[in-house]
Amino acid sequence: MRMFNKILIANRGEIAIRVMRACRELGIPSVAVYSEADKNALFAKYADEAVFIGPSPSSQSYLKIDNIIKAALETGAEAIHPGYGFLSENTVFASTCKENGIVFIGPPSTAIDAMGSKITARQTMKEAGVPIVPGIEEGINDPDEAMDLADGIGYPIILKPAAGGGGIGMKIVGSREEMLPALTSSQSVARNAFGDDTIYIEKYLTEPRHIEFQILADEMGKTIYVSDRECSIQRRHQKLIEESPSPVMSDELRERMGSIAVKAAKAIGYASAGTVEFMYSRGDFYFLEMNTRLQVEHPITEMVTGVDLAKEQILIAAGQPLNYDQSDMQIRGWAIECRINAEDPLNDFSPAPGRIKGYRSPGGPGIRVDSGVYSGYLIPPYYDSLISKLVAHGKDRREAIARMERALYEYIIVGVKTNLIFHKAVLRNARFRSGDFNTGFIKEENIAEA
Numbered sequence: 344m345r346m347f348n349k350i351l352i353a354n355r356g357e358i359a360i361r362v363m364r365a366c367r368e369l370g371i372p373s374v375a376v377y378s379e380a381d382k383n384a385l386f387a388k389y390a391d392e393a394v395f396i397g398p399s400p401s402s403q404s405y406l407k408i409d410n411i412i413k414a415a416l417e418t419g420a421e422a423i424h425p426g427y428g429f430l431s432e433n434t435v436f437a438s439t440c441k442e443n444g445i446v447f448i449g450p451p452s453t454a455i456d457a458m459g460s461k462i463t464a465r466q467t468m469k470e471a472g473v474p475i476v477p478g479i480e481e482g483i484n485d486p487d488e489a490m491d492l493a494d495g496i497g498y499p500i501i502l503k504p505a506a507g508g509g510g511i512g513m514k515i516v517g518s519r520e521e522m523l524p525a526l527t528s529s530q531s532v533a534r535n536a537f538g539d540d541t542i543y544i545e546k547y548l549t550e551p552r553h554i555e556f557q558i559l560a561d562e563m564g565k566t567i568y569v570s571d572r573e574c575s576i577q578r579r580h581q582k583l584i585e586e587s588p589s590p591v592m593s594d595e596l597r598e599r600m601g602s603i604a605v606k607a608a609k610a611i612g613y614a615s616a617g618t619v620e621f622m623y624s625r626g627d628f629y630f631l632e633m634n635t636r637l638q639v640e641h642p643i644t645e646m647v648t649g650v651d652l653a654k655e656q657i658l659i660a661a662g663q664p665l666n667y668d669q670s671d672m673q674i675r676g677w678a679i680e681c682r683i684n685a686e687d688p689l690n691d692f693s694p695a696p697g698r699i700k701g702y703r704s705p706g707g708p709g710i711r712v713d714s715g716v717y718s719g720y721l722i723p724p725y726y727d728s729l730i731s732k733l734v735a736h737g738k739d740r741r742e743a744i745a746r747m748e749r750a751l752y753e754y755i756i757v758g759v760k761t762n763l764i765f766h767k768a769v770l771r772n773a774r775f776r777s778g779d780f781n782t783g784f785i786k787e788e789n790i791a792e793a
C-alpha cells in the first residue's frame with residue numbers, strides 16, 4: 344500500500360481545511376492553492392505549503408486545470424483532493440491528473456461520466472434494477488410525441504433538461520393544455536443555460552423528501568452504505584439544513600434503500616466516497632442522481648457513524664482495501680447541520696460578503712464547527728457565501744435540536760449579514776421539530792420572513 348508523500352487540495356475555505364485535517368492526522372504534508380482574494384485565507388495558512396494559482400475569479404484560479412496541475416508538479420504532490428464544487432466532478436481534470444502521473448482522490452473518470460448526463464444516468468440505473476421515477480429515458484424534441492408520451496405517463500408530469508441540474512429549466516405540467524407552452528419554455532431555458540435543449544419527462548412526485556445515502560467503495564469493488572441523510576430543507580435547490588438519520592427511516596427501509604444505493608454505485612464501477620440521492624414519497628423511493636464527490640453535508644454522517652470520510656477517500660485512493668464491513672456501520676444518536684452563509688435574509692438571501700469584525704464560534708457537548716473564517720477576515724465576493732457548517736450531535740433528535748439551538752445562540756458573527764436568524768426560526772418551527780416535512784417546507788412555512 345503506497346501512501347502519498349504530499350497531497351494538494353484543489354479547493355478553498357472550510358472544505359480545504361477539512362481535507363488538510365485528514366492529511367495531518369495521516370501524517371501527510373498538504374499543499375494549498377490560493378487565488379489573489381484568498382492570499383490571507385485561513386486554509387492557505389493552515390497547509391504545510393501554499394502556491395498562488397491566479398487572479399480572484401474562479402475561472403482564472405480554482406477552475407484553471409493547468410495552474411493546479413503545475414502547482415502539483417512543482418511541489419511534487421503525488422495526489423490531488425478536489426473537495427466539492429469547482430473541478431470535483433470534472434472528468435477532464437480527473438484525466439489530466441492521471442496523464443500527469445498524479446492520483447485524483449475520487450472516482451474513476453468513467454464513473455463521473457456515467458452520472459454526468461441525467462438521461463444516461465437514468466438508463467444505467469434502470470438496467471441496474473434501481474427504481475427510477477416513471478418517465479421516458481430518451482430526450483424528446485418533437486412536441487406531438489411529447490404530448491403522447493405525457494398522456495402515457497399521466498399528469499402531473501415534470502419536464503427536465505437532460506444536460507441540467509439544480510432544477511434549472513424544470514417545468515411542472517398539470518394537464519395536456521399546458522404541455523406545449525411548457526415544453527417550449529423549458530427547451531429555451533435549457534438551450535440558454537446548457538446549450539442543449541434535450542428535455543425528458545417524468546411523473547411528477549408531489550413534494551418528495553430528498554433522502555440521500557453516503558457510499559464508500561474501494562478500488563477492488565467492495566462497496567458499503569454508511570448513513571442516510573435527510574436534505575429536504577432547501578431553498579432554490581440549495582440545501583440549508585441536513586440531518587442524519589432521516590426522520591422517516593426505519594432499519595428495514597434503510598437496508599432496502601442502502602442496498603439499492605450500493606447497487607447503483609456498483610453499476611458504474613464506483614470507487615471513493617459518493618452519494619446516491621433519492622426522492623421519497625409515501626413509502627416509495629426513486630433514484631434522483633448520484634454525486635461523485637464528497638458533499639458539503641458529509642459531517643453529519645461522520646458524527647453518527649464515527650467514520651472519517653475524507654481519510655477513507657485518501658486511503659482508498661492509495662489502493663487500500665476498505666477498513667469497514669457493512670455490519671460495522673451503526674448509527675449512534677442524531678446529527679443536524681446548519682449551513683451558515685454570509686447572506687442577507689432581508690434581501691432575498693442574496694450574498695452579503697464583507698469583513699468579519701467579531702467572531703466566536705460555539706462549542707460544548709456535541710458541537711462541531713467546520714469553518715474557514717476568523718475575526719478580521721474579509722469574505723470575498725467571488726465564491727460561495729458559506730461561512731461555516733454548524734453541526735450538532737445528540738443521543739436522539741430531541742437532544743440534537745436542543746444542542747443546535749444552544750449553538751445557534753452562542754454563535755457570534757459581527758460585521759456581515761448571516762442567515763443565523765433563519766436557522767433559529769426553522770429549529771423552533773413546530774413542523775420541523777415534528778420531523779414531518781418535505782422539499783416544499785420552506786415555501787409552505789414562509790420561513791423566509793423570519
Ligand SMILES: Nc1ncc2cc(-c3cccc4ccccc34)c(N3CC[C@@H](N)C3)nc2n1
Pocket residue numbers: 476501508509510545546547548549550551552553575577580622631782
Ligand atoms: N419526477 C419528479 N417529481 C418531483 C420532483 C421534485 C424535485 C424537487 C423540487 C424542489 C425541490 C427539491 C429538492 C430536493 C429534491 C427534489 C426537489 C425534483 N428536483 C429538483 C432539482 C433536481 N435535483 C430534481 N425533481 C422531481 N422530479
Ligand SMILES: [Ca+2]
Pocket residue numbers: 508632633634
Ligand atoms: Ca449532482
